[in-house]
Amino acid sequence: MRVRVPPGDYRRRPGGPQSGPGRRPTHPRETAPVTAHVEIPGLTLTREDFERAREHVAPHVYHTPLLTSRSLSEASGFDIRLKAELFQRGGSYKVRGPLNVMAHMSEEEKARGIICSSAGNHAQGVALAARLYGIPAVVVMAENATPAKVAATEGYGAEVVLHGSIWDEANERALELVEERGLTYVHPFDHPRLIAGQGTLGLEILEDWPEVEVVVIPIGGGGLISGNAMSLKSVNPAIRVIGVESSGAPAMKRTVESGEMVTLETVDCAIDGLKVMRVGDNTASVVSRFVERVVTLPDEDIFDAMLWLMTRAKLVTEGAAAAPVAAVLHGLIDAPPGTKVACVLSGGNLDVEQLRGLSWN
Numbered sequence: 001m002r003v004r005v006p007p008g009d010y011r012r013r014p015g016g017p018q019s020g021p022g023r024r025p026t027h028p029r030e031t032a033p034v035t036a037h038v039e040i041p042g043l044t045l046t047r048e049d050f051e052r053a054r055e056h057v058a059p060h061v062y063h064t065p066l067l068t069s070r071s072l073s074e075a076s077g078f079d080i081r082l083k084a085e086l087f088q089r090g091g092s093y094k095v096r097g098p099l100n101v102m103a104h105m106s107e108e109e110k111a112r113g114i115i116c117s118s119a120g121n122h123a124q125g126v127a128l129a130a131r132l133y134g135i136p137a138v139v140v141m142a143e144n145a146t147p148a149k150v151a152a153t154e155g156y157g158a159e160v161v162l163h164g165s166i167w168d169e170a171n172e173r174a175l176e177l178v179e180e181r182g183l184t185y186v187h188p189f190d191h192p193r194l195i196a197g198q199g200t201l202g203l204e205i206l207e208d209w210p211e212v213e214v215v216v217i218p219i220g221g222g223g224l225i226s227g228n229a230m231s232l233k234s235v236n237p238a239i240r241v242i243g244v245e246s247s248g249a250p251a252m253k254r255t256v257e258s259g260e261m262v263t264l265e266t267v268d269c270a271i272d273g274l275k276v277m278r279v280g281d282n283t284a285s286v287v288s289r290f291v292e293r294v295v296t297l298p299d300e301d302i303f304d305a306m307l308w309l310m311t312r313a314k315l316v317t318e319g320a321a322a323a324p325v326a327a328v329l330h331g332l333i334d335a336p337p338g339t340k341v342a343c344v345l346s347g348g349n350l351d352v353e354q355l356r357g358l359s360w361n
Contacts, residue, residue: 042285043226045196047234050227053196054203056103057096060132061200064088066208066342071312076328077337081212083205083344086317090156092347093201093224094125100197101186102133110135115183117167117174119145120272121347122188127156138183140174142166146351189221190280199227205342206235214333214341216324219243219252219294220273222283224346229290240292242333244323246274247296255284256294270299272351273320295332302326309345321345 064087072080085093102114113136116126123139130137137158141150142165150160163173178185186194201224205212215232217225229241245253248268255262261284269275279287287294302319305326309315324343327333333341 043192043195043282044286044289045192045199045227045230045234047231049196050199050203050231050234053100053193054200057099057197057200060089060099060129061096062088063204063207064201066205067313067315069313072325072328072343076333076341078214078328078333078335078339078341080328081209081340081342082313082315082325083201083342084315085201085344085346086315086321086348088347090121090124090128091349092121092125092318092321093198093344094121094347095128096125096200097191097194097197097223097227098126098129098186099132100200101191101193102129102135104193105135105184109184112136112182112184113138114186115140115174115177115181116186116188117141117171118188119149119167119170121349122186123149123153123158124156124349126186127153127158131157138174138177138181140170140177142170187280189223190282192282195223195227195230195282195286197227198224199231201344202228202231203235206232209340209342210236212239212340212342214240214242214335214339215344216242216244216327216333216341217344218274218320218323218346219245219279219287220276220320222252222279222287224344225291226280226283226286228344230286233290240335241290242327243287243291243294244327244332245294245296246271246302246323247298249275249277250294250296251276252279252284252287253294253296255279256288256291259288271302271319271323273318273346274302274323293334295327297323297326297330297332301330305329315345316348316350317345318347318350321347 065084067082069080089095115138117140119141127137139153139158140161143162154160164170219225225243232239246269251264263278267275267277302323305322
């Protein structure tokens with residue numbers, strides 16, 4: 001199941017290049033498609049895998065709405081709908097994957113408990129899923145994690161361990177606790193069963209809108225886009241999937257272009273959920289085979305899209321969730337006018353302090 005589109009100039013679309021807020025990106029790295037599309041062999045999941053995952057996930061999550069947006073449709077020239085995972089339990093899609101992982105754990109593993117390292121939505125997704133299954137959960141966070149995120153994770157019943165100053169150091173401690181306490185580790189984006197769980201979102205889109213032609217999805221580590229690229233195409237291989245990264249953290253784009261795993265030397269990105277130095281081996285494999293293109297935008301344009309969603313769609317999203325809308329508004333979706341496009345709004349766990357710095361003009 002390999003769908004390809006020829007390379008070309010994707011900086012303009014038939015809907016008109018002037019729509020959307022703020023400046024249009026001009027740096028080639030921000031707008032160029034994946035032209036050297038080298039396939040990385042690896043993980044493939046089937047429609048049956050996603051249907052089984054949905055059996056495990058659906059009883060515990062909301063079937064979130066697929067909202068129409070006249071304003072965004074008029075601005076872009078497309079028929080736009082918004083998959084609003086900001087209304088999901090825990091405030092993001094991140095509960096889906098852990099629910100599927102935990103459904104496959106043995107009773108002995110459940111009794112020992114589960115662990116992850118995260119200071120964001122993955123922490124709350126794991127903690128919430130563990131509470132729903134009655135499994136003890138440990139979440140390791142860096143010592144500079146905000147008190148609000150610590151409190152939110154503890155509010156779902158997880159034990160929070162603070163260690164180190166960055167995620168990598170917290171993750172090292174989490175792996176040590178796996179050995180010390182026999183806990184089951186849940187990777188934030190690269191576990192196959194987690195990827196299958198995230199892909200249940202795509203089945204909901206197809207159930208609500210079978211005619212959808214293009215789905216636009218944000219990329220951090222790649223768990224969301226890889227799961228849904230496979231689930232969508234397992235039902236309709238003609239659907240095109242487009243990923244959106246921050247131009248300050250283009251780890252997936254560089255990995256897919258080069259055909260080998262790339263670790264960024266630096267990340268110039270302020271958006272939680274997008275600032276990843278290295279994507280997953282499994283997720284890179286899937287994106288290289290099932291995603292038509294990866295586009296990038298500067299943080300400024302993504303923050304503009306956040307404000308656009310607040311003022312025009314009356315939706316308060318986190319930064320990563322606004323990336324697909326930013327790609328639409330800045331003309332990075334190459335498709336004819338009237339194309340049916342779904343944008344995945346991945347979550348609404350907004351950092352209020354970061355919001356204070358946005359421009360309200």
